[in-house]
Amino acid sequence: MRDVKIQVLREAVHALSPELEDNSEVAVQEHFLTGKGQDWLEEVFRALGGKGRAPLLKKLKFDLKIGRNVFLYDDEVHFNRYRLETLRSRVYEEMTFEWIAAHKRLCRTYEKAA
Incomplete structure (x- = not known):
């Protein structure tokens, strides 16, 4: 798919x-x-x-x-606890990414599907 x-x-x-x-x-x-x-x-x-x-x-x-x-196309299975862990790293604190909060939310939402 x-x-x-x-x-x-x-x-x-x-x-x-x-x-x-x-x-x-x-x-x-x-x-x-x-x-x-x-x-x-x-x-x-x-x-x-x-x-x-x-x-x-x-x-x-x-x-x-x-x-x-x-x-890079990401579907639901790419948003999981491991992705969330990477999004918590210092790189995302020291650099500005407008989409970071939305990606963290997707990780929490789709963890069960992953």
Whole structure:
């Protein structure tokens, strides 16, 4: 069902923006994770029960990309206690995200479905 929803979304967006790229990958810039970035990553890794050093991905995969904007489709199962734990990290206190309260609410609402 997720794939069907994403395909419908792609078709709608493509009609508005021919720059649309499907299933794009973005390389992780390791220098962004030095200092504070590394601290945030380690904090979330520990909060989720990780042991040792947090793994570092080489690339991130997104459902859609338009220019420099990337989009990741989340359905109900993505909003759960683990996502909520990541949303409680310092990165969301130190940076402003208008959608944070809504995402936390979705995590609490859909935890049972996940």
